[in-house]
Amino acid sequence: MNADQHTIEVRNPATDEILATYQPHTPEQIDALVAKGARVAVRWGEVPLADRIQVVERLVEQLRTDRADLAEQIVREMGKPLAEAAGEVDKSALTAEYYAANAPAILGREQVDVGEAQAWVSYEPLGLLLAVMPWNFPLWQVMRFAIPAVTAGNGVLLKHSPNVTGCALAIQDLFVRAGFPEGLVTTLVIAEPDVPATTEALIADDRIAAVTLTGSNRAGAAVGAAAGRAAKKSVLELGGSDAFVVLDDADVPSAAAAAVRARFHNAGQSCVCAKRFIVSRGVAEEFTDAFVAGVEALRMGDPASEGVDVGPMARDDLRAGLARQVEESIAGGAKLLAGGGAAERPGYFFEPTVLTDVRPGMPVFDEETFGPVAAISVAADDEEAIALANQTEFGLGLSVWTSDVERGVRVAGRITSGAAFVNAIVASDPRVPFGGTKKSGYGRELAGVGMREFTNMRTFWVGA
Known part of the structure; x- marks a missing residue:
């Protein structure tokens, strides 16, 4: 954002150079886009599912055709290494394939045995959905x-982060070129x-059927309250401070190598990056030495270069905030x-950073660290690790x-989370639900339940 707060400046985080400038949509333009999106969403919801799936299948092809261009756009605006950016495109294509194959089973009529009468549940589109999305995985x-959402028959109004405006407009164009109706997926430039004010007004608008947000707790609280x-x-998919727990019988070299990947993927700018490494005392020294060597x-x-593991952070203000967390934690004894x-x-x-002797009360333990900083805490036993x-x-x-997998499952079962992985790095997968608990949000994305989140689960009952 430039000084007059009207023109949006998108900068390359690897160089600080201005890539592009954009004029935000006016209130009148936003109203027109909402009106069009609502009309198109109604018509799209009336299209038979089999026909919608054919367009989703074309989206798979379009994603793979545009793979290089989309990845380069992500690298320029967000700063992640090229291989990781290409991975975003690949994962999106696989997800489209999953829903094209499974939507009939997920959205099909569910018959219910109620005796002599007939009853079933249908899953019907809601209409135009507002999506408030973050910059860290722009695609x-x-x-x-x-x-x-669109496979289920809904429309999407996208409010993306201003620093990835080019990616947001590319997504809108992607859906049109894949064959979706123009206006079904619309990017708002704000x-x-x-x-805050625009988002609140949109949620209150009768033409908006529902809202989803991935972002900060502050933004989530505002959107949840407005909804x-x-x-x-x-x-709401909000922040995270995931624990990576290493028990005393773990394969330490494997755990340490996985820990490096789990923390520093996307320069640590991910809700589900491991952030707090809680290690049993008996293997703490071995794990720490191997982990630091890996880091x-x-x-x-340069994220556009081959072989780069860690690119820049997305914005300078985010880097300053991370530096504050590190400095205050060291002052507190880390x-x-x-x-x-x-x-x-x-x-x-x-710099990829590792802190040890980290305890509750330090910023790197208590707060979400959204960048390349790892915090190691040592636990005396399983009970302290769980605590x-x-x-x-x-x-x-x-x-x-x-x-001991059974031990790992028992320990995981006593730690509150939306997902628990044993001997594996936490990741999202279209086949299983994704979401959080506590201040990490509510609701689920992906899998069947993610598709049904934005449908009207409607009961039909026909008397005998």
């Missing part, structure tokens, strides 16, 4: 919601200072083992590492 975060006042369905081997650099601050180079780079893992206001993902 995937949108597609994991939008693909099941300047940052106007986002409540309007008596509209909302799904120090990461290559930080020990710095690697990295520690901003890299001395152009762009918004932050430390639970000592957070978040509850999104969890990873437990052990040679």
Whole structure:
């Protein structure tokens, strides 16, 4: 955003250069786009499911055709390494394939045995849905919601982050070129200072049927409150401070190698990145040494170059916030083992950082650290590991590492989260539900339940 707060400036986080400028939509333009989207959504909802699926199948082809261009756009605006950006496109295509294949079973009429009468449940589209989406996965975060939503017969009004405006407009164009009706997926270009008021007004608008948000707890609280006042369905996927628990019988080299990937993917800018590493005392030294060695081997650099593991953070203000968390934690007693601050180079780079002796009360334990910083805490036994893992206001993902799977499942079962992975890194997959508990939000995306979140689950009863 430039100084006059009207023109949106999109910058390359690897260089700080201005990539493009955009004029935000006026209130009149927004009203016209909402009106068109609502009309198109009604017509789209009347299209037979089999015909909608054919368009979703063309979306798969379009994603793969545009793979290189979409990945390059993500790299330029968000700064993630090229291989990770391409992975967003690939995952979106696989998700579209999943829903094209499974939508008939997910949305099909469910017969219910009620005796002599007939009864069934149908899953019907709601209409035009507002999606408030974040910058950290500019394509995937949108597609994991939008693909099941449009397959179910809904329309999408996308309010993306201003710093990835080019990606947002590319998504709108992608759906049109795949064969979806123009106006079914619409991007709103809104300047940052106007986002709260505009979003609240949109949620209150009768033409908007429901809302989903992936983002901060502050934004989620505002959207959830507005949806409540309007008596509209909302799904919130908010922050996370996932625990990565290493028990004393774990395969430590494997756990440490996985831990590096789990923390520093996307430069640590992910809700489900492992953030708090809770390690049993008996293996703490071995794990820490292996983990630090893995972190120090990461290559930080130009995200458009081959072989780069860690790119810049998306914005300079985010980097400053992360530096504050690290500095205050060290002042509170944490020990710095690697990295520690901003890299001395152009762009918004932050050194891959490892802190140990981390305890509750330190920012890197209590707060979500949205960047390349890992916090290691040592637990005396399983009971303390469980207590430390639970000592957070978040509850999104969890990873437990052990040679005894039953033990790992027992430990995971006592830690509150939306998903628990044993001997695996937390990840989203279109075949299973994704979402959180506590201050990590509510509702689910992906799988059958994610598609049904934005349908009217309607009961039919026909007397004998």
